[in-house]
Amino acid sequence: MRILIVEDELHLAEALAQILRKQNYSVDAVYDGQSGLDNALSGIYDLLLLDIMLPEMDGITLLKKIRNEGITTPVILLTAKGEISDKVAGLDYGADDYIAKPFSTEELLARIRAALRRKGEILPDDALKFGDIELNTVNLKLSGKGKEIKLILKESELLELLMTRKHAVTSKEQIIEKLWGFDSEVEHNNVEVYISFLRKKLTFLQSSVRITTIRGVGYVLEVTA
Amino acid sequence: MRILIVEDELHLAEALAQILRKQNYSVDAVYDGQSGLDNALSGIYDLLLLDIMLPEMDGITLLKKIRNEGITTPVILLTAKGEISDKVAGLDYGADDYIAKPFSTEELLARIRAALRRKGEILPDDALKFGDIELNTVNLKLSGKGKEIKLILKESELLELLMTRKHAVTSKEQIIEKLWGFDSEVEHNNVEVYISFLRKKLTFLQSSVRITTIRGVGYVLEVTA
DNA sequence: TTTTTTCTTTAAGGTTGATTAAAGGTTTTG
DNA sequence: CAAAACCTTTAATCAACCTTAAAGAAAAAA
Secondary structure, eight states: OEEEEEOSOHHHHHHHHHHHHHTTOEEEEESSHHHHHHHHHTOOOSEEEEESSOSSSOHHHHHHHHHHTTOOOOEEEEEOTTOHHHHHHHHHTTOOEEEESSOOHHHHHHHHHHHHHHHOSSOOOSEEEETTEEEETTTTEEEETTEEEEOOHHHHHHHHHHHHTTTSOBOHHHHHHHHHOTTOOOOHHHHHHHHHHHHHHHHHTTOSEEEEEETTTEEEEEEOO | OEEEEEOSOHHHHHHHHHHHHHTTOEEEEESSHHHHHHHHTTOOOSEEEEESSOSSSOHHHHHHHHHHTTOOOOEEEEEOTTOHHHHHHHHHTTOOEEEESSOOHHHHHHHHHHHHHHHOSSOOOOEEEETTEEEETTTTEEEETTEEEEOOHHHHHHHHHHHHTTTSOBOHHHHHHHHHOTTOOOOHHHHHHHHHHHHHHHHHTTOSEEEEEETTTEEEEEEOO
């Protein structure tokens, strides 16, 4: 289950992300409205947590835009105390719920569960697809052509990143930032090692998906003919 | 037999829970209407004890909502003295009974038995199944392949959690939250210990069910070939 | 109540397996 | 060709996890 947090208070955003990851949700966080919109439009999220007060573009505008694009992802608005009128506007524009800051973890989790339940009675599972492979980001199993193989966490996170970014080229810096965190001192070689591991497993699966290197730029998934 | 208590007076809720557990009911308690709704909708309970005055969402509204969802779980309302009109409304909306605070333990237990009897003549039993094992959450006996072994409470709760979550991976945090409560300071090692105990007992039963570790993620039940 | 038993938690050391670092090879680019 | 970027494998390190024993707490029995 993938959740996108759009919240400009970095601290809160990271705290939320951490809490949700412990519940085994896949979480991405962005810190301004424009990035929120870009990410939300990808349609890969099962739920959006949207702060109302945001730089670049406020949460309500963001909500309006994604609804106009036909995206029905459940949205929970995060509101400060005084923003009652915003709440109402939010619900009018298709938010599923709102929760006033400060809120308890428990309450947030309950509302998330409720929103997810409300939406798709049959909860979509966590399988990501690309070409002939399917990655389950919860139990870390990668399958294709009848075969199946277990990944370890870092492999899964890396492949997940490549799969969600589809045909975009992903740089080593982006990978490091996503897998090891913003200011980590991890070497490029480290990424190369995991790319190598993944290629081996893709080969084992006899998948037609491969990880192509674009020198000086990054990696991208491709389907071979 | 699983009972959900929705009662905002923490003290009363816990006291009730304790009394009912002594009667071998499986009891969960939540302290506001929204959480009550979330939990009740899961449909796993055999009875709901519902306070009328609640934060977030009052008991009557809660009752209405679950009945609208087609959930027929018996409901006993807990009412304060003055709330006669609420009682009536409650019965209109499909409560099975009400009991006025303060009430005696005996009276409550009698009404619970009556409500359960009234509902399903054949009472659903408390056996959970997965693969070749069966867990009775009331007498804490785990059986499979003809053999049977007694679990202790924490083992049973842990296995119950894994069994109800079926093929989902459950993190240690989720386990701690469920077994020890939200903000407890219990160490991860504690979970590991009980996982270890359970594995030993599964081995003793020669069950094909095993608890698989997914490093950095959590635990999941699997059936071996 | 005191004693005994059972259950729960803590602590410690061992084991496994993930991660990192390193080294040598290969491919691409200028 | 030389330099840079990348690939792959292996070995060392480190973190996560497992297991056992025993202390502590709670419940049951005497």
